[in-house]
Amino acid sequence: MQEIKREILINKAKDLLADGTVDRVLGWKAGEFDYDVTPAVFNSADEIEGDFVWNGFCGANFSKYLVKETLKGDGKVLVFLKPCDTYSFNQLLTEHRFDREKVYAVGVPCNGMVDVNKIKEETDSVVSIDFDGGNTVVHTLYDGDLSLPTEKLLSERCVNCKSKKHVAYDELLGEDGEVCDSGRFDEVARLEKMTPDERFEFWQNELSRCIRCNACRDVCPACTCEKCVFDNPESPVENKAPANSFEEKMFHIIRAFHVVGRCTDCGECSRVCPQHIPLHLLNRKFIKDIDELYGEYQAGSVLGNRAPIVDYKLDDAEPSEAVERGDENA
Amino acid sequence: MQVNEYKPLIVAFCCNWCSYAGADLAGNNRLNYPADVKIIRVPCSCRVNPMFILRAFQRGADGVILCGCHPGDCHYTSGNYYTRRRMSLLFSMLDYLGIERERTRVEWVSAAEGAKFAATMNDFVEKVTALGENKRLEDLRCKK
Numbered sequence A: 001m002q003e004i005k006r007e008i009l010i011n012k013a014k015d016l017l018a019d020g021t022v023d024r025v026l027g028w029k030a031g032e033f034d035y036d037v038t039p040a041v042f043n044s045a046d047e048i049e050g051d052f053v054w055n056g057f058c059g060a061n062f063s064k065y066l067v068k069e070t071l072k073g074d075g076k077v078l079v080f081l082k083p084c085d086t087y088s089f090n091q092l093l094t095e096h097r098f099d100r101e102k103v104y105a106v107g108v109p110c111n112g113m114v115d116v117n118k119i120k121e122e123t124d125s126v127v128s129i130d131f132d133g134g135n136t137v138v139h140t141l142y143d144g145d146l147s148l149p150t151e152k153l154l155s156e157r158c159v160n161c162k163s164k165k166h167v168a169y170d171e172l173l174g175e176d177g178e179v180c181d182s183g184r185f186d187e188v189a190r191l192e193k194m195t196p197d198e199r200f201e202f203w204q205n206e207l208s209r210c211i212r213c214n215a216c217r218d219v220c221p222a223c224t225c226e227k228c229v230f231d232n233p234e235s236p237v238e239n240k241a242p243a244n245s246f247e248e249k250m251f252h253i254i255r256a257f258h259v260v261g262r263c264t265d266c267g268e269c270s271r272v273c274p275q276h277i278p279l280h281l282l283n284r285k286f287i288k289d290i291d292e293l294y295g296e297y298q299a300g301s302v303l304g305n306r307a308p309i310v311d312y313k314l315d316d317a318e319p320s321e322a323v324e325r326g327d328e329n330a
Numbered sequence B: 001m002q003v004n005e006y007k008p009l010i011v012a013f014c015c016n017w018c019s020y021a022g023a024d025l026a027g028n029n030r031l032n033y034p035a036d037v038k039i040i041r042v043p044c045s046c047r048v049n050p051m052f053i054l055r056a057f058q059r060g061a062d063g064v065i066l067c068g069c070h071p072g073d074c075h076y077t078s079g080n081y082y083t084r085r086r087m088s089l090l091f092s093m094l095d096y097l098g099i100e101r102e103r104t105r106v107e108w109v110s111a112a113e114g115a116k117f118a119a120t121m122n123d124f125v126e127k128v129t130a131l132g133e134n135k136r137l138e139d140l141r142c143k144k
């Protein structure tokens, strides 16, 4: 797939602003560090020219921002969507979370986004980062300039990309890709083969690191409730639990369960977790179970789809059968 | 024998229309089942959201069982079909996290099945007793 240049995006944004199609633009902007590219609203061609960023750190999925942004003002918002973002976009529309008329969606092709932690494994003195063709050039304080193949730095969700095809847009920049065959369930399958004790150990290790910053919830395009039990000081589940306690699991089971059938596996939760907890392994467990028990289902792939959790068949598996089904190949 | 001094705490969510009546019938017929089973009556099995189950564990339950009308017999026509999917996914997730699967169960018990109710509870309590105290789902903050 061709590389799409920043110029193409900003020219498109400026044109759409100039001809009045939209009156603001949701895009990416530099953060404190080169790898902290952050979502921003641009109101003018000058702002776009100066601050708009398009590079390997534009991982942020803007779909959720539309819920609040479309409520401001009468004009349309221009939003740039990578293929995986369009699934969240569709899912939110299916749930009537924003007004489609208030949005102008431009699909951008994507070759995968970089996980800065993979760069930090190579050096701990990153000063700045450039992208040069297929390479990521890291300027460091102590290790000189490192030129690393970008392909080797991609985040997990991009290595295991589920689709390079846009499922919603008003206009597409460049060519569209295809739904991918990826190994995104391999790690879940590996865990399923472990003994219960090993699995418990694995998750205890992962989940006890959680600091309950709630970033995974806040970023999730499927989590758009105005009020959340995890903010309620009257509930005993607002804060971080003592280590070795159930509450971290309660939070994580409920977080993942809450988005069952609506989680598009966009990977935002794992991306933002400061503790590097592999939250996608929880979401994908539910997705894998749904695929196996109720037929393949990809949230957001079709507008108006009915999630399997709000549906049923007369001959569905019993819970005990569902739990025991994997036993023979364990 | 010094085997079970330990008595597990069991929470049983029972739908009002079938299983709760089944429990009643078990009582009327003087069928024995352990007193460690605490019944919580719910309007329909599908009233039970996953958080209820987890909360019960968090507050010290050693096993949680959910009983409803047989598929096809739900008082609200289809509630238990949703329950079935929801609990399949939840229990499978608990298993994935390494929680002993004998601590959770769904059983369909009609109003006429007093004997089934008692037998189910006896069996469930026995299984949970064999597992012992619920360590993996305990919440230290809820410890008395």
Ligand code: SF4
Pocket (backbone or CB within 6 Å): A216, A219, A220, A221, A222, A223, A259, A262, A263, A264, A265, A266, A267, A268, A269, A270, A283
């Ligand atoms: S749970 Fe994670 S992967 Fe799923 S929609 Fe939310 S942020 Fe995306």
Ligand code: SF4
Pocket (backbone or CB within 6 Å): A209, A210, A211, A212, A213, A214, A215, A216, A217, A272, A273, A274, A275, A276, A277, A279
């Ligand atoms: S983002 Fe990570 S640390 Fe923060 S609440 Fe979620 S899992 Fe816990």
Ligand code: FES
Pocket (backbone or CB within 6 Å): B015, B016, B017, B018, B019, B043, B044, B045, B046, B068, B069, B073, B074, B075, B076, B079, B080
């Ligand atoms: S009323 Fe009994 S399961 Fe719905």
